[in-house]
Amino acid sequence: MKGFLLTIISALLVILVLNVGYYKEWFQAKPLQYWTDFLKEKDDTLSIEGVMASRYGVAYTMSMRIKQVLEQKHVTNPVILFEPNSYLRDSLHLYPKIRVPEPAVFYYYTGLEGVWINSPDTGKASFLVRISSKGVGLDVIKTPEQRHQLLAFYKKYPPIL
Amino acid sequence: MPFLLFIFLFICYLVAGYGLLTIFKMQLKTAYMITLSLLLGIAVASFVPFLLQLFYIDLNPASIFGSLVLVALVLNIPTWRRIIKEGFPAVRRSFALKPFRILSYEVPYLLIFGFFTFVSIWRCYYLPPTSRDALSGPEAIAEFAVREHTMINSFFNIDLWTTNNQFKSPYLISLQMICKIAGFPFGQVWLSVVFVSFTVFLYHALKERLHPIIAGLLLLLFLMTPEMYAYTFMILYDYSNMIFFFLSLYFLFGYFKSGIRSHFYFAGLLMGIATYIRSETLALAVLFLPAILLSQRRNKDSLAKIVKANAFFFLPSFLGYYLTAQLWIKYYLPIHYDIGGLVNGHLSDWQPLFQRYSDIVTHLMASEFGIHLWGYILYFTAFLFVAEGIFVRRYSRDARNWLYAIFVLYLGVGALGFLLPMMNLNETTKRALFKLLPLAVLYLANNELLIRLSQRISRWEGTPSYLFAREPRPAPTPIAPTPAPAKGKTAPTVAKAAPASASRPSPKKRKK
Incomplete structure (x- = not known):
């Protein structure tokens, strides 16, 4: 039971940190966006030059x-x-x-x-x-x-x- | 094929790093042995193509991979001897995996750490290097070195007036070359090994002192440092420099407590690697001399012993500096670089120095820009620092060590910015401050309030509270009998942690 309570607390701490102040803004703009990018990138068929073009612009x-x-x-x-x-x-x-x-x-x-x-x-x-x-x-x-x-x-x- | 070669490289790193650890007689917990082996292995690998280049040996897949294997084997000569003497169990003990136990309340942290790690590894693998400092120097040199089989290649024939990145350490060039030759067109995957190894090391280091619920929180704050997280998948010098600088201090402070001389020399080696990566680290290393001398005075070491020990401690740093900032630039690169000309010509005017110190605080730390760079970790540290001062009214010896390191870093980075005006505030100084973050986290791991909280949680939970003792073990816990101390030293008292009930260790247990 105590372990379960501590698990709830640690989960809440994680959620709190991800949602507090600038962390929220950053987490959504960067790591979460990177995850969305990954979902697209994993299936793409771009060549090395294609990846470089999309990255370097x-x-x-x-x-x-x-x-x-x-x-x-x-x-x-x-x-x-x-x-x-x-x-x-x-x-x-x-x-x-x-x-x-x-x-x-x-x-x-x-x-x-x-x-x-x-x-x-x-x-x-x-x-x-x-x-x-x-x-x-x-x-x-x-x-x-x-x-x-x-x-x-x-x-x-x-x-x- | 690239993934098979990656596994080959991974094993090379592991073996070479393990060899270095055994040379320094480091016997640590398995998690530390593995992560340190990998980090040291990367450092060794970063030196191999550079060394070949110093001897003008053709840099091709055979010479580079062959040398990596050879170096890994040579560094393990003591291991071979040990195997011959004691059999394989002697080595197996170093990597003996205890039953892997994850507490349920670690799971939310591990999930989010896993997320951050996965995203970072993917970007490392999938995307090309991005930072301008890499593209206009080491990355470009590595790319043409792979084609032309030499680091002194056609890149140096073009117009380079807009950049000085070609003069930086061959650390990145070497590692990028190895990965590109292994079939990773953008290199970079070595950085994921560095990132994961260090993260695991830090988590274990924090868990030695704090309850996992607090250790996890601190690591989360550390990982969620916006600016630094980006450099876990964008190659540059500062992230690796931060790691080896921190590790050096970790073992140095461990030595201050335990007196285990091999930890002292190992700390010297790590500082040498940090200096090899960024040559100005030498200045920071020297700033730790007062603390080292104080410790040696406490130990009542003779003058001859002090001189000898310190010479061995600083030798790797001077070597790291000389090889990259002197020998390489002056005698190998085809273009001239006047390092002396970079030094501030108005050293008597101290106003810019104080301005730099002020700017570091007001612009890079305590500002909205500072929050965008580091999140709230510095505020969190400052808050707990003040709270400890008010409520506890003293700082433990370990906490003082890390606070000293933070002070030295601030002092040193500011002074470097004054001495070398090209170290601008928004780029170079900002990235130099990466080194501050693990120091702050380790200070927090020794913050009395967090330690008390850890003990309360563990008492309530019913777990052995000695796991989070106030005066924690001086260095990663040895799993085997500690190496024989140097002549004249008493046996180190590192095998057992102090019980939680002891608010301070008995003076008798301290090093004299």
């Missing part, structure tokens, strides 16, 4: 699309210049919904080299990823002058993560 999808396009064009050793995230924030108002990956993460996703506008390697940039509210474009940087113009334009937007 737009930045990953965009990166892989860039890789696909460059592979189709048989471009060797491309270096991709990204617009600064602060430009997406201040000028396009797309950030943080859309943000470009930092070069290290871009390399992890794609195996391709990327640079940001204040990188020491911007001189090697051969493509520019141009983002707008309509979509993402990949422009070829044909001449050093064009590269300088682009860098001068984006200079006022300091790179942010």
Whole structure:
């Protein structure tokens, strides 16, 4: 009987903790949501890339699309210049919904080299990823002058993560 | 296939960790032996690919898995000798499972722990690493190391100015490599082994001092720490660092009570592992020197003995620091990292130091943001700390040890943030505070009010109240005769717990 009473108490304590203050909010938003996700995920047939796309979102999808396009064009050793995230924030108002990956993460996703506008390697940039509210474009940087113009334009937007 | 390899790895971890435990003559309860073996095995495994890389050995499945087996066997040379001498029962005793008994009132806790654990394991297995610090450093290096068979790979040829995560410990790189080679594309599954082992260890540690109903509640509060729970399925350094830091203190404080020297050196090894994972832990380790010296003074150790013992205690930490923060970065990585340049150039201006101490409390702890990070566990701890001061008017020696650890951590983390401004408040310092949580929980396990409550419940229930003695056993209870004490030491008094009726242990039972 005493054991039974203690069992009731421990069950009540668990219920209390799960329902008190911020714990309730967190438990429902995180562990319970994760459980709901699990029920879906256990049956899905996503490939590894599919799982990564659903986890990493737009930045990953965009990166892989860039890789696909460059592979189709048989471009060797491309270096991709990204617009600064602060430009997406201040000028396009797309950030943080859309943000470009930092070069290290871009390399992890794609195996391709990327640079940001204040990188020491911007001189090697051969493509520019141009983002707008309509979509993402990949422009070829044909001449050093064009590269300088682009860098001068984006200079006022300091790179942010 | 990956699951078979996972079982293979699991056995490697278990065997290697067990080997380390036997080298340190640790004879503990089965639950501790298994969980510590796994945790130590993971630590050993994290060192293997790194060591191979230091010798420029090709990192391929054969070299890595072969080395893991070899290391596990070499670490068990004392075990082999023991088997030859005493037969297999000698080893079997270490893992002797007593009749598994779950009390009915543990079931609600175990169900919710099981839920948290399952969700965490699934996310570890199913989802890729997410944290930016992993993706822009160790995870990416591990991914390309698997392809290129070296940790010094093409990742270092790209533009890395936005990150310094490539300079962090190879702990994550090694473990991620092992799991990826075993067929888990996102690695990470090792983290579940760490999480489950530590949770089981902590539950048993709490149950040694408190009634299961209170121990379960404390563990639930610990698990329901929102920020930390996320890192049970997102690889990064701080969760593992927290575990080894805590375990080190657990055995160090055990040594303070028992005087068992092997526990002291084992604590040193664990601190070394914590430092290997996060090099700045060295600074925190050094802050425990006063407590260690005090204990040695109480024991009336000679100066030569103190110097020798402390050298052995700190050696793993210095080694862990040197290997990752000096040797690896300076002599192996192809890009330069000026660690000296990271140090605050205005050390005479102490205002930022006090500001940091203030921010830790006001921003990270006692605020709405703090509740979102840690839940209510810190408030609960503070409340019981004050209540113990008011109603009991003293703190037991064990409680004082854990309070000292909390104070040292606060002091150390704040000072590190001042010395290294790149240790920002909202990320690095926040994660460094993970280490605070198990310390707080162990303080609560030694809180006199909770111990009295435990004793009342057990008396009412009719269970032996000595299970939750006021002055609990100094370290996980040995199941076999304790190892021979070092020369000049009296035999440790750890085999039996003090009876509940004794409000304080007899001075005669204490170490001199």
